Structures are given as C-alpha cells and as structure tokens.
Amino acid sequence: MEVGVGVEVRTEGVTKSFGSQRIWQDVSITLPSGEVSALLGPSGTGKSVFLKSLIGLLRPERGSIFIDGTDITTCSNKELYEIRKLFGVLFQDGALFGSMNLYDNIAFPLREHTKKTESEIKRVVMEKLELTGLLGAENKLPGEISGGMRKRAGLARALVLDPQIILVDEPDSGLDPVRTSYLAQLLLNINAQIDATILIVTHNINLARTVPDNIGMLFRRNLVMFGPREVLLTSEEPVVKQFLNGRMIGPIGMSEEKDEAQMAREQALVDAGHHHGGAEEIDGIIPQMKAEPGMPVRQAVFRRQARVREIMHTLPHAAQSAIRESLDQSDDTQVMAAYGADAPTETFSKTIPHGQING
Numbered sequence: 001m002e003v004g005v006g007v008e009v010r011t012e013g014v015t016k017s018f019g020s021q022r023i024w025q026d027v028s029i030t031l032p033s034g035e036v037s038a039l040l041g042p043s044g045t046g047k048s049v050f051l052k053s054l055i056g057l058l059r060p061e062r063g064s065i066f067i068d069g070t071d072i073t074t075c076s077n078k079e080l081y082e083i084r085k086l087f088g089v090l091f092q093d094g095a096l097f098g099s100m101n102l103y104d105n106i107a108f109p110l111r112e113h114t115k116k117t118e119s120e121i122k123r124v125v126m127e128k129l130e131l132t133g134l135l136g137a138e139n140k141l142p143g144e145i146s147g148g149m150r151k152r153a154g155l156a157r158a159l160v161l162d163p164q165i166i167l168v169d170e171p172d173s174g175l176d177p178v179r180t181s182y183l184a185q186l187l188l189n190i191n192a193q194i195d196a197t198i199l200i201v202t203h204n205i206n207l208a209r210t211v212p213d214n215i216g217m218l219f220r221r222n223l224v225m226f227g228p229r230e231v232l233l234t235s236e237e238p239v240v241k242q243f244l245n246g247r248m249i250g251p252i253g254m255s256e257e258k259d260e261a262q263m264a265r266e267q268a269l270v271d272a273g274h275h276h277g278g279a280e281e282i283d284g285i286i287p288q289m290k291a292e293p294g295m296p297v298r299q300a301v302f303r304r305q306a307r308v309r310e311i312m313h314t315l316p317h318a319a320q321s322a323i324r325e326s327l328d329q330s331d332d333t334q335v336m337a338a339y340g341a342d343a344p345t346e347t348f349s350k351t352i353p354h355g356q357i358n359g
C-alpha cells in the first residue's frame, strides 16, 4: 500500500445557516495532519453539515476552510475539483450505487478519476477488498449485504484514490457495538498504514472515548471545545459530561436545549431516586485503542505527543494530569501487543479474517 501524508484541515470562524436557521457559528478548528479526530454533538447540531462543508459540498456564508493551505470557500471550481481528490468520504449508508456490484462500486472512482488500466484497477480494488475483509463479496449488490458490509464497502471505495483526508459520517449508524468496534479498529489500522488525517463525526460515546486522538463537540450552534482527547474526556462542562454518560440530566433535552427551571425540576426527580437514563458513569479516561499487531507504528501518536507537550501549559489541570499519565506510559508504540495484558478487549485484538464477509 502506498503511504501518503495526511494534510491539515483548518476552519477559521465558519458560520452556516439555511435560510433563517443558523446551524453553527464561528467554528474554528484545526485537524492536525495525520491524526484521528472526532466531532461529537447531539443529533441535529450540524455535524454532517460540517463534514459536507469541509469537502465543499456546502458553502458556509462566513469564514474560511483551508485544506492543505487552499481556502476552498474562495477557490475556483477547478481547484476545488483537485482538492476533493485528497478526500475519501464514508457516508452513513456507504452511499453505494445500488445497481453496481461491490467490485464496480469500489472501482468507480478509479475509472472516473484516473487513467489506470483495468488490470491496475483490479489490483487496487482487490487490495481494498482484502483490507476491509470483503474478499469473496465482490460480485454482490449492495442490497444483498448487511449494513456493516455496506459500510466496509463504502470505506474500501473511499480508500481507492489513496486519500490524505478521510471523513467518516457516523460509522456506528445501523451497526451493533461489536461491528462498530471492528470498523473503529479498521480506521485506526488505516491511519497507521497511510497516515491520513481522519475526522469521524459521531454521537457514539464508546467510539469517542476509545478511538480519536482529538475530540471536539458541537452544541447550541457553537463548538464547545476541540483539543487532545484528554481535554474533553476530563471536562467538567455540564453538556460534555451529560453527553459522555448518556444521561437525561443536563442541558441537552429531547429536541434541543433546556432552560434552568426544567433542569432544576429534573435534578430534583433524580435526587428523589428517578433514574437518569445513563447506563454507566465512567470517570477518567479509557485507554485509547491501538493499531493491530502487524501494522506500522502509528506516527500520529508521536506527532501528537510532541504537539501536546507544547500546548500542555494552556490546557486545564485535569487534562494535563491525564496527558502526563499517558506520556509516562508511552514508550508504547501504539501497536497493540498481540496477547499483551494491555489489549483492551478480545474484540479489538482480532483482525477481520480475510474472506469474512458477514456483519
């Protein structure tokens, strides 16, 4: 597999509305090159709109979006067309063409955007099918396979042009927790292999706690925070704590947000013994998932360590402690020991066997 170098994605004060509906405002975010970042937020906060803005499918009315130094909000259509080739995008349902088999779906970007011969195309397609555990399923139509397989096929297609930026919209949607973990493992393996800058948009708490190097959150039309994973995972911000623990108690309501009086009434109910809805309260930080044995060392880990050391003094105290703890353990190469005590769970310690096409 060719090794690319992920490029930086930076937004500066971007604001997006549809008519009079403001989706988010003044969002400034830098996705460090080659690292894995996640953007969280309750449903409807505009995560997908953000993702579509990054590839120029939607245009914010204010602010700039720099991809590898080019502002895609002002560049020409020709430049945008070239910039888009840096991206691989995995949409929620895989966005496959229903009438094409998996092979043709995955070959599609190569036939559209390159002059490769059919035998070269075959080599790339088979490589991506193998990487995503889909060998043997190439003749199936998207309608004949499960949601998990469709996601993996979408990922295979997103990878064929050797993207330097991979955007993933809700990798868990429609998947059970185990298949979600397999897909998360695959994304980390891919990051180790091609060093692409990855952004995962999700409201899956497990994924947020275990996968990304950096995490941000959108709420009430604003970016609540964005930074190294330890910042959000140790945050005392009520909306972040509520979200991470999936509780009903807090500023996030059924449709949008709550007022103070409503929050006080609900807290009184919980104090009186009513269940708050969250399955578990997790304090502190769960270790980050690692690339699997046999993968190259994930370079993002070293880049992030250097970066985080530099900004350490600007971070909240709790985040600093958590980062120091992780740095102390970090002769760690971020490749999971095959049978080591630190393999987080059995689920994460297995590869998708080649040819396994279920799920």
Ligand SMILES: Nc1ncnc2c1ncn2[C@@H]1O[C@H](COP(=O)(O)OP(=O)(O)OP(=O)(O)O)[C@@H](O)[C@H]1O
Residues within 6 Å of the ligand: 018, 023, 041, 042, 043, 044, 045, 046, 047, 048, 049, 050, 203
């Ligand atoms: N093309 C569009 N035209 C008008 N409104 C839109 C358009 N696309 C999205 N919206 C609106 O923008 C808001 C944010 O939608 P978006 O899908 O980005 O949210 P999300 O955070 O990804 O939600 P979820 O987690 O439920 O997928 C919604 O109110 C949606 O109706």
